[in-house]
Amino acid sequence: MIWNEAKECMSRDEMSNLQSARLRKLVDYVYHNVEFYRKKMQAIDLMPGDIKGIEDIVKLPFTTKDDLRDNYPFGLFAVPNSEIVRIHASSGTTGKATVVGYTRRDLDIWAECVARCLTMAGVSKDDVIQVAYGYGLFTGGLGAHDGAQKIGATVVPMSTGNSKKLTTMMVDFGATAIACTPSYLLHISEVLENEGLLDQIKLKAAVCGAEPWTEKMRQEIETKLNIKAYDIYGLSEVMGPGVACDCDFHKGLHVCEDHFYPEILNSATLTRVPDGETGELAFTTLTKEGIPLIRYRTKDLTSIDYSTCECGRTSARISRFKGRVDDMLIIRGVNVFPSQIEAALIDVEEVTPHYMMIVDRVNNLDTLEVQLEVAPKYYTDEIRAIEALTKKIAHIIQQAIGINAKVKLVEPQTLVRSQGKAVHVVDNRKLY
Numbered sequence: 001m002i003w004n005e006a007k008e009c010m011s012r013d014e015m016s017n018l019q020s021a022r023l024r025k026l027v028d029y030v031y032h033n034v035e036f037y038r039k040k041m042q043a044i045d046l047m048p049g050d051i052k053g054i055e056d057i058v059k060l061p062f063t064t065k066d067d068l069r070d071n072y073p074f075g076l077f078a079v080p081n082s083e084i085v086r087i088h089a090s091s092g093t094t095g096k097a098t099v100v101g102y103t104r105r106d107l108d109i110w111a112e113c114v115a116r117c118l119t120m121a122g123v124s125k126d127d128v129i130q131v132a133y134g135y136g137l138f139t140g141g142l143g144a145h146d147g148a149q150k151i152g153a154t155v156v157p158m159s160t161g162n163s164k165k166l167t168t169m170m171v172d173f174g175a176t177a178i179a180c181t182p183s184y185l186l187h188i189s190e191v192l193e194n195e196g197l198l199d200q201i202k203l204k205a206a207v208c209g210a211e212p213w214t215e216k217m218r219q220e221i222e223t224k225l226n227i228k229a230y231d232i233y234g235l236s237e238v239m240g241p242g243v244a245c246d247c248d249f250h251k252g253l254h255v256c257e258d259h260f261y262p263e264i265l266n267s268a269t270l271t272r273v274p275d276g277e278t279g280e281l282a283f284t285t286l287t288k289e290g291i292p293l294i295r296y297r298t299k300d301l302t303s304i305d306y307s308t309c310e311c312g313r314t315s316a317r318i319s320r321f322k323g324r325v326d327d328m329l330i331i332r333g334v335n336v337f338p339s340q341i342e343a344a345l346i347d348v349e350e351v352t353p354h355y356m357m358i359v360d361r362v363n364n365l366d367t368l369e370v371q372l373e374v375a376p377k378y379y380t381d382e383i384r385a386i387e388a389l390t391k392k393i394a395h396i397i398q399q400a401i402g403i404n405a406k407v408k409l410v411e412p413q414t415l416v417r418s419q420g421k422a423v424h425v426v427d428n429r430k431l432y
């Protein structure tokens with residue numbers, strides 16, 4: 001089942017011509033509407049007319065998450081706020097969120113891309129789909145919602161957080177599809193099992209993403225729930241869910257290449273690696289109006305395949321993700337940078353800068369423990385003082401990263417000191 005045959009089955013030449021035309025338009029657009037890009041281009045003596053086709057993309061400068069942070073909140077927007085109809089945000093590397101804005105047309109294109117992905121997973125207007133990604137600033141909930149609505153499915157906007165209600169409604173509403181993180185779906189499958197509801201569900205398909213997961217997890221989900229599970233990818237800076245998704249053959253994720261031009265780079269040299277080799281994924285948003293991005297470095301590691309898929313689609317496929325270039329963690333679907341914790345605690349004099357994050361997965365739910373050394377001056381055996389400090393720090397961390405962490409305060413000089421680059425994270429989950 002293909003949502004938009006014209007776009008998903010174009011010949012490589014047709015796609016290339018479309019991308020070239022869109023890139024020329026984009027470069028002219030950002031040059032005239034985004035000071036950041038105009039200055040970057042002027043610094044290397046590049047004029048919009050120098051970009052003749054998609055192959056010239058290598059002449060253009062890169063964009064990073066730090067660029068978004070440095071231009072917080074709206075500095076990279078290409079339109080006035082009167083044209084922006086929605087804002088989303090995700091974690092920045094330190095205190096400030098990464099903010100993105102969408103015009104009405106951006107939202108239409110986003111819904112179109114998600115519709116393609118859901119169609120790949122066999123979802124149609126006859127389905128009842130529970131959207132159990134978080135609604136709010138995170139792009140998962142509303143992004144999946146708009147796409148499912150576009151294909152005419154019956155959308156149940158569950159959001160996250162109430163598994164019992166979700167499982168009850170899954171049965172009562174006869175839900176046939178679900179969109180949520182893979183770890184949450186495994187948790188849901190346990191709740192269904194514990195409640196004896198497994199044989200009462202009508203679920204056929206799950207569209208899972210927002211965090212890394214393995215082929216083993218996919219098989220576990222499929223077996224436990226007797227459904228098909230599909231991998232959906234995206235990131236808020238580029239759009240949200242729906243940048244790419246896998247089909248029945250699970251041989252890579254089809255990129256919505258008419259809107260997002262992918263490049264796989266060697267992170268050190270920032271040159272392209274040969275097709276099939278692993279590197280850092282960068283995207284150029286070919287049609288975005290609100291916050292168009294040129295060569296945005298996702299920090300996600302993958303490889304690319306341009307051969308036609310067995311499903312008939314000709315779009316480039318990126319492989320299941322193999323890790324990240326940076327230290328970003330995804331805990332309960334939330335992006336967390338260790339540097340956020342560092343920044344939040346820098347002014348708390350009761351603790352030292354030595355900390356350790358221990359990430360684990362218990363009953364398919366992620367757990368986070370943050371161990372911190374108390375500063376010698378404040379170290380005490382007095383249990384109430386320690387409890388009060390623990391509570392204070394837990395609150396600061398919750399405010400900084402948006403999820404609860406178990407805080408464990410330890411004696412001064414007890415956390416392991418590293419000889420080289422400081423190690424602040426122990427991730428016991430096996431995600432790649």
Ligand code: DLL
Pocket residue numbers: 090133138139140208209210211212213231232233234235236237240241242298300321324330335
């Ligand atoms: O996670 C958007 C999304 C929502 C995608 C729902 C899929 C489903 P961010 O919060 O900006 O956006 O996080 C983006 O999450 O750079 C990857 O590291 C990771 N990620 C997203 N999807 C996948 C996936 C949303 N299918 C970051 N596999 C990205 C592995 C994924 N990692």
